[in-house]
Amino acid sequence: MTATASGATASGATASDTAPAAAHFRFFALEVLRTRRLGHSFLRVTFGGESLSGFRSGGYDQSLSLFLPPAHQEHTVLPSTDEDTWFAAWRAMPDEERPVMRSYTVREQRRTPGGADEVDIDFVLHGDASPASQWAGRAVTGRRIMAIGPAVAENKSVRFQPPAGTDALLMYADETALPAAAAILDRLPAGTRVAAWFEVPHADDRLALPTLADADITWIVRERGAGKERTERVLEALRAAELPVAEAPYAWLAGEAGTIRAVRRHVVQERSIDRRAVRFTGYWRLGASEEELLAEAYAGQAASEEPSSEL
Ligand SMILES: Cc1cc2nc3c(=O)[nH]c(=O)nc-3n(C[C@H](O)[C@H](O)[C@H](O)COP(=O)(O)OP(=O)(O)OC[C@H]3O[C@@H](n4cnc5c(N)ncnc54)[C@H](O)[C@@H]3O)c2cc1C
Known part of the structure; x- marks a missing residue:
């Protein structure tokens, strides 16, 4: 063990x-x-x-x-x-x-x-x-x-695993997943096409993200446009965007669980990205501590031999 x-x-x-x-x-x-x-x-x-x-x-x-x-x-x-x-x-x-x-x-x-x-x-x-x-x-x-x-x-615990042949990356991260997104960008080979949406609470949370990739980054700053429901604001930004034309895109999505569920639905249903090419992880959930999420995970495992999904 x-x-x-x-x-x-x-x-x-x-x-x-x-x-x-x-x-x-x-x-x-x-x-x-x-x-x-x-x-x-x-x-x-x-x-x-x-x-x-x-x-x-x-x-x-x-x-x-x-x-x-x-x-x-x-x-x-x-x-x-x-x-x-x-x-x-x-x-x-x-x-x-x-x-x-x-x-x-x-x-x-x-x-x-x-x-x-x-x-x-x-x-x-x-x-x-x-x-x-x-x-x-x-x-x-x-x-x-x-x-x-x-x-x-x-x-x-390295979840970012784009299949061979991936020709464009789509990334969404909130602030908890920005360190992971930054570490991914750090490592991408020169010229990798990336369309990224990063959501942060404040304007000065837009950290410098050095990368060799050809990355088009859109920041979504929550302090602006306050009052809008957070997931809706993210979906609005995504819907307004033109994605890179690609044969084999791979999406990496991480952040608040409710938002991630909605963004996943968007990329699979509205953008027709193959669901097997979407890696999505709820990093936290509004209103639930990590103990509560763990307790749910244990209960899910006890109820099923199958490992539960990532949300
Ligand atoms: C694979 C993975 C990698 C992660 N990497 C990072 C990382 O590098 N940096 C990082 O900061 N976090 C990261 N997180 C998220 C982090 O684990 C959670 O935010 C965690 O809940 C923080 O613990 P806490 O004790 O502060 O809050 P908890 O006791 O777990 O939660 C208490 C309350 O705070 C809320 N809450 C939790 N996080 C936030 C938040 N960020 N903003 C607002 N409310 C919140 C919860 O909904 C709950 O209501 C990662 C999570 C995963 C699953």
Whole structure:
């Protein structure tokens, strides 16, 4: 059994990723090295730690599961990181002591000239009432957390998998998926045709997105046009757009679950993109914490032998 095979998913809403192949994922101890504000809503936390020498991000939208301590504790304490026993031990902890498990994206992994490994994670700060957002907002150098992350670069938590022959990409991301979209754009070969819609809360969340791709990016800024229902605003922008002419387009969609469902419907039904060429992931859901999404995922798995969909 591997670290995530016990039923805890590496990405909350994505119960299909609960059983990656042996040794693809394991625990890592991460220490905050520094933080940097990137925009109104984004805080980059750069982590280091000796165990990162075994960390192997697959790039693109590589995700990992973070274990963040309750507000009254400085560091994450887990009773076990043994692959067979950690999950039961973590679940058995008293509520007020149990670290929360949250899904995040590896924005970048790099080796410094001195040979140390570093990992950047870009957190959306969406308020002090939510554990992960609160933790990030208060993160200081030296804080230690735990993560279940990739030990091999080819792993199931890299969802961006365009089939061979793909001749254009269509991307939609809200702010939680912007780090993943940015990491995808980082890696695309020169000339790749991309039509992208990125939705962010504030104008200064429109981060620079270096890429060699031929990317046509439309920003949807929520502070403008306030009052419109968020999904409707995204659909309006998509409907107004001309997509690149393509034989084999691939769509990658990630963000708030309700919006993602609507955008998927749009690209499949109104844009006739083959549903098998659409990768869609609900990164969070309005009104539901990640615990609630996990509880649904467990219930879905218990009711069916089939892994549940990503929303
Ligand atoms: C594969 C994957 C990769 C992800 N990568 C990133 C990433 O790189 N950066 C990132 O910031 N997030 C990322 N997320 C989303 C992140 O896991 C969720 O936003 C998570 O709910 C945050 O935990 P929390 O403790 O702050 O809020 P929770 O306790 O889970 O939720 C509390 C409340 O806040 C709401 N909420 C959650 N997120 C937001 C938000 N962003 N804005 C407004 N309300 C919100 C919920 O609907 C709920 O009502 C990713 C999710 C997945 C599945």
